[in-house]
Amino acid sequence: MAKLASQAPVPVFVAQGDDAPAETARLCLNSTLTIVETPRAAAILLVAGTIPASLIPNLHRLHDQLPHPRATVFWQAEPTDLLSEAVTVRNDDNLVSVLTDTRSSLLSGSHGTEADLLPDAPPNEWRGVGSHGQGGKGMMGGTPYGRPMAMTAADFRDGLELDAYTADFGPFLPMFPPGLVLTLTLQGDVIQKVSVVHLPFAGEGNAGAALLRLLGLPALAKRLLRGPSDDADFKRLIRLSGVRAAIPPGLGCAPNGSDVRERFERLTTDPGNPSKVHVDGVGLGDLLIGLEWHEAMLVLNSFDDESLRAICANTSSPELEEKNGDSMDHEGHAGHMS
Amino acid sequence: MTTLITIFLVLGLSVLFTAGLRTASGTDLADHITNPQQRPVLGGSDPKMHAWQRFHVRYYTMTLVFVAFEMEMMFMYPWAVVFVEEGPKALAEMGMFLTILSVGILYGWREGIFRWE
């Protein structure tokens, strides 16, 4: 079994940090790797670039969600204190071979699987609490199995007061720009409230490929990442795929009148030169609230990095204002980068 | 009778196959799933509450219209069998039936039930 399994591409989940190597987005082009969408499907957690101190707890939570046997590889990054044993790669050239070797030794057992970083304790103690020992109280109360239940709230679409689900999403979700953490309140799959917890990292944008992936065209996304060598062929495939019809007109309209459809055209025809969107005081709330999940993800991925950071900075968010100094720092950094 | 036996046999085999997959993947740590491993995937964030909720379905009116419309299928199946025998009469009758039901869909469309409410 282990022998067969070591022939398969290495399933890697990429946790992208600040200053991630430019090659990160193009890792999926390597046929000895599969870049998976969820930590549940990964054998190796690849940390690319520096994870800011505020996101290290998130990295540790992510790490513990991988199934055993698992390993972590840091790529151009310092291992965190808890993961000091992990493999570190500085040189770009041998990353793939390190990943392959690590996976083989995981399968053969010579590289022991990494233990949990977080304590093995439920979010709230529930065992033996309450009348049925499940930690709950009455119908809706308490923390059954460790967590409270969602409670009702008003909805602006159809007025039914059903449960609102609030959670932080990100920073290592494949459909979010790397680094972005949003607190979203959802009713069903419609976004009711948005606030920004952590700004996306500045860096080379791959919004075009991200959009294609969201539209269910991962193969074309890869082709775009490969570079615009076979231009005519690629353009024909894009046209035939019906992308224009798939993106609703007027979705995610920015003040200068550009919508997702228009930005998509520009991102795919000329990925090297994304034109800046004039953001003009628009916040994420103006763009995302009231959208269904898929539409919201399209909007979120249709901006170049700099505009998105500006939009996020415009979004009211209690957490960010507390760390104002930190965020200002990032802004300066971004200006420096570009 | 054979149909029922086949269906149950296929069901049984599928359940066995899935169970077989689980047995085949028995690693040393398979049985002990720790609390941090059980946390639902949110890309590194910690959920505040259970995901199970009074989920706000955005298309519920559509489902009601769908259930009513789908009943028509139950009439269409026997109709299809005798269609050629009965000829134009059958065509006219089903045409009328479908027209009546289409009015319901048009009404729903006009009231905007195929949107995400």
Added chain:
Amino acid sequence: MTFAPALTTLILFLAIGIWIAAILDAVFYRRISGQGGVSVLSPFYAAAAHLSRQRLTTEAPDRLNWYLAIAGYLAIATIGLAVVPFGPETAVIGIKTSVVLWGACESLVVVLVFLHGWSPNSPLALIGAYRYVAIGLPIMLLSMFVLIAAALPARSLDLRDIVASQEGLWNIIRQPLGLPLFLLLGLSLTLRGPFDYADSADLAGGTSVEDSGANRAGWQVARLAMLVGFSAIAASTFLGGYLGPILPGIVWLAIKTLILMAVVIGLSHLLARMPVARMLGLIWKFLLPIAFVDLLLAGLVALA
């Protein structure tokens, strides 16, 4: 064919079909993205890789339904394949109402995919599950109209009779709108491409976001099995199933199934997925009227 050999044939057909479908999928993906070749053993490697990892569950999952959703999806795919005639008068499930039985399979798929997303008690999986129901239900209407239109000339709801009625002329010619509409259902049943509202990239894998190890392997196998089952049904309904010169019937069926599998996989990699609300409108306002027209035309052709 007696029962036991027929069942063995069915399972072999399914197993080989799953294997080929997995390879075809990889081949198409790599061709379009412009990458190298695929090893014929790659599905086994991938399966072994899945099975080498731990099977995780979430905090308070519905374990029973999680298990039953995966096993049930596979079972429904197999039952779908079982109504397909491998030769004249030989189908593993040979009943007069096999088209209705396939309809029941379609509706159970919606239930099982929903359960698969519901069971893990995870937000992204839950959204995928509910979204799938929105599309999975109305898309069934199209397939019902199309299948009934195919049953008209056969004067029967028995798939064996439907195949036999195509002796002179295949249904794909008699009913030109039928196959395209039915392929859309196939994309939805197998959670692929433009109809992959359950397991899509914008939800990091949707209903299967929490699947690891054996669960992930099982779900992938079931999806491919459904692709085989669907393609065989479509081949029998529109391409004359086992009919064909010289070669034995089952070979013809296999060839046609393979062609349709390739078409479904190709479409899934080449067509963009639209937001779910837009798709819902498209189905009711555009595709359903087309299905009406298809039925009307098929009725007129059958009477002529």
Added chain:
Amino acid sequence: MTDIAFYALSALAIWSGWRVFRVDSMIRATFALMVSFICVGGIALLMSADYIGIATVFMMAVEMMVMGLFMVMFMMNPAGLNPMQMVHQHRFSIGAGIAAFIGLTVAVLATNLPNNPLPAGRDTLHDLGVELLGGSMLIFETAGVTLLATMVGAVVLSSRPGRFGDSDAGAVPPGLQPGGQPAGRKVEKSGGHGGHGGDSSHDMNMKGAPKSDDAPHKRHGKMPEEES
């Protein structure tokens, strides 16, 4: 053999029917009911009523799916994370259940059921089709009108947007006592639109009936009478 299958399916149907009331999760209850119906469909298959049997499975799978959506939407604690009692008026419902069971059983046993076994392999579907296009044509078309009425009714009752504005504009939940304050949640700061559960009633009145000079509580008092 057929007998064994019949008893097995009946036992499974009854057991899953019983589970509907014993499980905590709405989804489990819904699909336990679906399993029960599928078993009944299987029994119909045994009685050579192929079409009715399979159609039962077909329709029930869809209908239970839709029912599940609504159950989860409107029930507290839909996943049964906290154990609960699914049955209200526990003792009464047990009594009613037993009484209904005995009543139906007596009715079945006492009725002189027709006994004309079908020859195996008879195409009942064909007979059904001829009947639909012959003697029962009017019934069939009436069913169409009934279904249309169902569709229109469903849209009217459940859809909020419409040609004449939001359906809940100006609506206020009835009071708990006659003339009392409207039931539902009281929110000081309204999110704008109210609805089913009731938002801030004052705000809703202002929005729904901008011309109204009546004091809000007076209107509330009238609401139940107006509705009835």
